[in-house]
Structure formats: structure tokens, C-alpha cells
Amino acid sequence: MAKVEPGMEAMVDVYIFETTGLLEQLDEILLRTEKANEFTEDDINEIFRIMHTVKGSSAMMGFDNLQQLAHKGEDMFFIIREAPEKMTDVGFVYDLVFQMSDLFKAEIDMIQNNDDYEPTDFSEMIARLEKGAKMLKGELEDDGGAAAAAPAAADNAAQAADAPADSTTVRVFFEDGCKMENIRAFMLINNVKESVDEVEIVGYVPEDIESNQDSANVIIDNGFLLTFRAPDPKTVFSAIENSLNVQSYEVVDNPTPAADTAEPAADSAAASAPAAETVSAAPAAAAAASPAAAPAAVPAEKPKPAPEQKAPAAASSGSGKQSLISVNLQKLDQLHDIVGEIITTESMVISNPELEGLRLESFTKSARELRKLTADLQDTVMSIRMVPLTGPFQKMNRIVRDMKVKLGKDVELVIEGDTTEVDKSIVDNLNDPLMHLVRNAVDHGIENSPEERIARGKPGKGTVKLSAMSSSGEVVITISDDGQGIDTEKVIQKAERNGLLTKPISEYSEREIQNMILLPGFSTNDVVTEYSGRGVGMDVVKSNLSKMGGSLTVESKKGQGTAFIIKIPLTLAIVDGMEIMVGDAEFTVPISVIKESFIVKHDQIINDTKRGEMIMIRGVCYPMLRLNEKFGLPSAVNDIEDGIVLLIESENRGICLFADKLIGEQQVVVKPFPKYLSQYDIKGQGLSGCTIMGDGSISLIIDVNRLIESH
Amino acid sequence: MDIKELFAKQEEIKRKNLNSKNEKESEITKVMTFYIGDQVYGIEIPYVIEIIGVPHITVVPGIPYYIKGIINVRSKVVPVIDMRARFGKEEKEYNERTNTIIIEESGVSVGVIVDEVIGVIPVYQKYIANSPDRIGVNDNKFIKYLLEMQDGIKLVLDVSKLIFDGDMFMVDE
Numbered sequence: 050m051a052k053v054e055p056g057m058e059a060m061v062d063v064y065i066f067e068t069t070g071l072l073e074q075l076d077e078i079l080l081r082t083e084k085a086n087e088f089t090e091d092d093i094n095e096i097f098r099i100m101h102t103v104k105g106s107s108a109m110m111g112f113d114n115l116q117q118l119a120h121k122g123e124d125m126f127f128i129i130r131e132a133p134e135k136m137t138d139v140g141f142v143y144d145l146v147f148q149m150s151d152l153f154k155a156e157i158d159m160i161q162n163n164d165d166y167e168p169t170d171f172s173e174m175i176a177r178l179e180k181g182a183k184m185l186k187g188e189l190e191d192d193g194g195a196a197a198a199a200p201a202a203a204d205n206a207a208q209a210a211d212a213p214a215d216s217t218t219v220r221v222f223f224e225d226g227c228k229m230e231n232i233r234a235f236m237l238i239n240n241v242k243e244s245v246d247e248v249e250i251v252g253y254v255p256e257d258i259e260s261n262q263d264s265a266n267v268i269i270d271n272g273f274l275l276t277f278r279a280p281d282p283k284t285v286f287s288a289i290e291n292s293l294n295v296q297s298y299e300v301v302d303n304p305t306p307a308a309d310t311a312e313p314a315a316d317s318a319a320a321s322a323p324a325a326e327t328v329s330a331a332p333a334a335a336a337a338a339s340p341a342a343a344p345a346a347v348p349a350e351k352p353k354p355a356p357e358q359k360a361p362a363a364a365s366s367g368s369g370k371q372s373l374i375s376v377n378l379q380k381l382d383q384l385h386d387i388v389g390e391i392i393t394t395e396s397m398v399i400s401n402p403e404l405e406g407l408r409l410e411s412f413t414k415s416a417r418e419l420r421k422l423t424a425d426l427q428d429t430v431m432s433i434r435m436v437p438l439t440g441p442f443q444k445m446n447r448i449v450r451d452m453k454v455k456l457g458k459d460v461e462l463v464i465e466g467d468t469t470e471v472d473k474s475i476v477d478n479l480n481d482p483l484m485h486l487v488r489n490a491v492d493h494g495i496e497n498s499p500e501e502r503i504a505r506g507k508p509g510k511g512t513v514k515l516s517a518m519s520s521s522g523e524v525v526i527t528i529s530d531d532g533q534g535i536d537t538e539k540v541i542q543k544a545e546r547n548g549l550l551t552k553p554i555s556e557y558s559e560r561e562i563q564n565m566i567l568l569p570g571f572s573t574n575d576v577v578t579e580y581s582g583r584g585v586g587m588d589v590v591k592s593n594l595s596k597m598g599g600s601l602t603v604e605s606k607k608g609q610g611t612a613f614i615i616k617i618p619l620t621l622a623i624v625d626g627m628e629i630m631v632g633d634a635e636f637t638v639p640i641s642v643i644k645e646s647f648i649v650k651h652d653q654i655i656n657d658t659k660r661g662e663m664i665m666i667r668g669v670c671y672p673m674l675r676l677n678e679k680f681g682l683p684s685a686v687n688d689i690e691d692g693i694v695l696l697i698e699s700e701n702r703g704i705c706l707f708a709d710k711l712i713g714e715q716q717v718v719v720k721p722f723p724k725y726l727s728q729y730d731i732k733g734q735g736l737s738g739c740t741i742m743g744d745g746s747i748s749l750i751i752d753v754n755r756l757i758e759s760h
Numbered sequence: 761m762d763i764k765e766l767f768a769k770q771e772e773i774k775r776k777n778l779n780s781k782n783e784k785e786s787e788i789t790k791v792m793t794f795y796i797g798d799q800v801y802g803i804e805i806p807y808v809i810e811i812i813g814v815p816h817i818t819v820v821p822g823i824p825y826y827i828k829g830i831i832n833v834r835s836k837v838v839p840v841i842d843m844r845a846r847f848g849k850e851e852k853e854y855n856e857r858t859n860t861i862i863i864e865e866s867g868v869s870v871g872v873i874v875d876e877v878i879g880v881i882p883v884y885q886k887y888i889a890n891s892p893d894r895i896g897v898n899d900n901k902f903i904k905y906l907l908e909m910q911d912g913i914k915l916v917l918d919v920s921k922l923i924f925d926g927d928m929f930m931v932d933e
Contacts (some may be wrong), residue, residue: 059804071805101785386835386836387835390835391833392832393835434906450813571860628795634818634819636816679821680819681821681823682819720837722820722830722837723830723838723839723868723869723870724867724868725839725868725869725870726820726823726827726830726839729823729824730822731820731821731822731823733822734821734822736821738839739818739830741832741835741933745832746816746818746832747820747830747831747832747837749818
């Protein structure tokens, strides 16, 4: 993490968390409004709130570059607020704002991950934003009428700021929801007067803070403008910083943000506040532009009931937020461990051998109660780790949007079942695979032109569908498109060229060919695009997923579309397992891979030439793996008729496991092997981890894929 | 081992040491001593988390023979090393005196199985002899320093080498 001022380290985490959340919100609003092609006042208020909080907290953390960037973004929206329809009408605005948000995210990423973080210089982006703001203003001027007031007032305000050459104007924002902003402003002035010698308060806007309650709303919306003359403005700044409830402040007498100076000027004029010396020209502006200002005054007056408007918005978003707290994942894991410990201890107490043979009626009753409660506790703790897929799914909206613009394809992303919940650790690792598959669907899946689609009898607009559902301990995520499908001819030719074939072409089934695109070093796209086609894609996706215990398969019909199906376990932390004994060692086999368990007779066993045992089940021959031999465990059960055989299947490969006996089904909490053992290849032996059983003993969890591979 | 017994032993040792010499020096650290065979070894107290008997050990495949497997120490899975096997001594069956000392270094926990825990002794500079070469045993590389005391030589183990030097030992073999 980046080095910050001492004492602020703890705040950085909070800052990163908050800002990331806000930027996601911003993206969400932008995407939604762009799609709906309308931009409401609520949206703009929300964006203001976001930009403002980001600006404020960046300034507080001392990330000046981010603060400036946010400030310029805010400026842009000041102009848009005057004419919200420009947001949707003027094409470059969205691109510009998205770029800004991307830069922001990248920077925050750097702050989070780099110890020797150096602030990036955003002057280029800032210049672009300024240019964008100018162009927008130009548009507005062209519009004439109402909008003319803003630049007019802007000039005047700039003039006003210029007029008392040695004075400084600052715009102060108070903390959100601190109430009675007008009184706070009054106190601020007093504070400045008291703490700084030789300061001369030239004026402030709104002026009627002492008498007019409504001025509080003006301050909420536009900040409190304070103009002063002081030998050393810095002393005043520090006085402002040290005042109560001040969230942020900025110096506004530089010419660039003239637009936003204009805004409150117009506002204040409209709000019938006879502007003070600060904006001495403002009454003149109001007078001069009065016919033009009048329409401007209408939207300007609107913000007055803003508190009411904001209130429901704040309430809705507020209620959503306040019911959530962020918790360090480590603490959750700790809680998880402790609950496991409690359950172990509980069963040690209840089934304590010393209690045997005693008549303990009330004890048994209380014990039952306790068991129920601990089970509830365990369920609750487990559910804490579950989070909906909404986050990673919504991110795909943005990716599709960007690709649409870049590739010039008309594609719509449909999202279904994004409320499906999976373990937090899985959600964190899903982003990359999803992004890859969605990009792939848009880039390779959907036809290059609408004409091509229409010729095939499909609607001109392509659809990419992202859906999730949970079924028996697994989450199934499907990324499907209604595009051209996989060209099996091309795939097999390419596979042949790349030397990926292991048997004659004629022996490959359609399904096998389709799944070839998941092999390492395969990419059918002849042209490498920005988004996909580097030939590292699919196999990386597949291996990332299998690291999480998931799988990836393809289903495709030429001309109709392709579907990628991801299956991942609901949680990595808990496995529904079948407990088996081998010697005096206990093993857990994930239930999801067990097809059946049965006892075999000698005559069912087929011995192959290499002394290996095999068994025929419904016409399919499966190899037999004796676990005691595999793991070198002494076992009393050597006769195959005395033990039990489990048929397990994973990724279309099957194997029979021979164990001493079955103990039963149990939900187990997966624990990794101790760190000390990581130098040895235990996983290669076909074990994925271990778990602590109710009686305190340890059971080893079998990794079926590895076991089959190593056999 | 019973804690009371342990303390009693510790007190006894302390008394012995005090009686023999008038200690004025300040103690450097404390060492938990134990037997492996006839030799007394020690582990510095800051590394010691707890002492337990020998719980049920779950055998794990694919690890060296001297790592006996994993145990459950209050819901933590900890690997256990048999020190006799580690030092190439003849292994013997565990009995009621056999102890597992759980040690931790840099977040890595390991249990070491020793024949018998003796107690805790204070260490003074004058006991320390920095010449492990003097003793012709093949476990020198795990020895941090020797303590030459009236009741015999004690070998203090280097815990970080013991935990993080596993591979080298395997190469030696």
C-alpha cells in the first residue's frame, strides 16, 4: 500500500473501499443513463454526490492529483446540470467521463498495491476534461436563450474574482448532513476572523446566512463562497481547515473553474440574494441578462427544494448502505474457525465418556438445545461469506459497452440470475474468466455486421446472455451468444496445424472438436484484436476455473450461437462429503463426484496384463484404485468383497475407489494443509486439503481430478 | 505432562543452579528442556506455544518419514515431526511420557515429538558455549548453541532452521 501521512494508514483502506464503491456507482449510473438515453435530475444529483465525496476524501487523504481530477469532472457536470439533455446528446461526454473513471480506478489500484506509490500526473486528462467542458459550454452558447446566462454570469463572476486583485475567494463545502449550514458558515467567518490577524472579510455568498434559513440549501448545493483579503492566505486556509464540519474547500479565483463560479452566481442572483462585494458584478449580471437569466433562474431555483428531492434518494441509497458493514475477510475466517472449534468442543462435552450410563434428563434436553443453536450459528457464519454475483456481472455491462464502441458491433448484454450467491473467494476470482468469455462472445461470437445476421434470419442486434443459477451445490454460469457458432471445420484444421490432434480427424466427435478451443495455444481469430485472439485466452480461463474447483465446457451450433458453461462449487470453504475409512485413516470424497457405491464380487473384477484391476459397470470399464495401496496405509481389509467400492466421475473420466467402509455423509469445512507441508507435493497425491471432524480427528479430502490423473 | 509436576521440576532446577553459584548476571532467555534419547535438548521459550501429549496423528502421504502426519491442535491443523527420526535415531513407541511441543516461527506452526519434557531453565551468558562442533552428533546444523551446566550439556535447537531448512536435510540424506 502507498505510503501516506503517519496516522492515516488505517484510513487508506477505508478510502480505497469507499472510493471504489462510489466509482462503481458512477459507472452504473452512466451505463444506465446511456442505455436509457435519458439523464434525470436525480442522476445528476447522485453524480454530484459521488464526485464530491471522491474529491473530498481524496483531498483529505492528500492525493492531490485525484482531487484535481475529480474537481474537473465535477466542473463538467456543473455545465451539464444546466442542460441535462446535453449529456445524452453530446457523444463525447460519456467517453470522457468513462475515461476519467478508469484513470481513477487505475490510480486507486496503484495506491492499494504499490508500496512506493508515485502520484500519476493527470494533466493530460484534466486538459481533455477542460476542453470538453469548453466545448459543452460552446454548445450551450449555441443554444442561446437560457444557457446564455451561465457564461454571462461566468464572465462577471470571473471579473468579480479579478476585481479585488489581492483578495482570495474560497468555496467551502460542509459535511453532508451536518445541518444548519448557514450557521456553520457564520461560525466559519467568526473563526477565520478570530484566528487570523489582519484578515479582512470582503464578502461572502450567500450573504443572508444569518437571517435566511433557506441559505443553508444554497450552501449545500453550491458551497459557501468566502472572499477575504489577508497578507498570507495560507493562514486563512488553515483556519478554514480547522473549522468544525468543513468537508472541503477550494480556491475559486483562478480563471478555469469560472463556469462553476458562474453557477452559484447565477443561483444567488436567482435566489434573490443581492450578491455581496465578492460578486459585485453579479447584480449587474442579473440585471444585464435579466431577460435571459429569468429562464435560467427557473432551474436555478429548483435546487431549493433539493433537500426534499435528495432526501428520498439519500434514504434509499442510505438504507441500502447502512444495513451493510465491511468486514475484513480474515476476521470472518477467524470466526469460522472459532465456530468450528465450538462445535468440536460441544460434541466433546455432550458425548463425554464420563457421562456414560448416567441419567441426565435435563442435561440431555439442554444439550439438544445447545446443539440446535450451534448448528444455527454455523449456518449463519457460513452464509456471511456468501455474496451475490451482481458485482462481477454488472462489470460486464461496461465491457460490452466499450467493445460496442470500439468494434462497431450492435450487441446487447442480457443479465439473468445475478442475485445467485456464491462464496466471496469465488466471486473475487470470477472477474477475469467472465471478462474473457464475454469479450470472446462479443468479438468472436457475434457476426461482424448486422447484414450478415439478418441474412441468417436473426435480428440485426446481437445478444450476449450472462446467466447464473445454482443447482445442487454448484453454480452454473452460462455465457451464451446468438452469433455464428463455432466453425468445427476451421477448428479442426487449426488444431491440426498446431499439432493438437491425438487421433485421426474422423474419430473426433463434434463436441470434442468444439472443446478443442479450450486447449492451450489455440486461437481461431486470424487477426489479433485488442480484446481477444492472443491465443492464451481459453486455456487460461479454463485453468483459472479449475483452480477454484470449477469446470468449463462449450456448446455450440453453427450459425446459431455458442454457450460457455462454467460450473463452480457454491463455496470453497464447505464441501458435502462422504466419509470413508481406509485403515485407521479417514478420507472425505466430495459427494458431487460420487456416482454410486456398491460391493463387488470377485468375479466382477477383470485383471489386465499389468496386474491392474478393472471393473465393468453397465458396459463401461473402470480402473480400480485401492486407496490403501495408493496412500501406503496398512489396512485390515484386503479382500475386495469385504470393502466398499465408490464409482466416481469427474470431467468425463471415471474411476472406482476401494475403501474399507463408508461412515456417512457430512458437510465439512475445507482447510488447507499446514504451511510447513507446502514444500512437499501432497496435492499431487490427489489430496486437496483436510478437515476437522466433529470428534476432533482429521479427515483428508480427496481431489478426484488429481487422483485420476496420478493413477 | 502435568503442569504442577513441570513447575516443581523447574523450581528444583532453579534451586540447584542458584545454590551452586551466586547468580548476579541477568538471564538472557529461558529454555524449555527435554530428552531425545539420553541427550538433553532445549528450545527457547518464545518459540513454544504449548505442550501436549501425543494426540491421534493423521497420516499424510507424500511427505518425509520423519514428519509423522498432521494433528488437530484446537482447530488448527499442525504437522508433527518425530525428533528421533529427524535426528536419525532409532524410533521408539510413544508412551505416556512422550510429549509434543508446539512451536511457531514466522506464522508457521510445527509440533515436535520428544521423549520427555524436563522443564524450563533460565539461560545466563556464562553457560553458553558456541562450539557445537565439539559434540560428534549428526544434528549439529540444528543447534543454535550449547549450554554447559553442572548437570550436563544441553543442546539448544535453532527453531528457524528446524522449520525452514527441511529441504537441505533431505539433500544430506
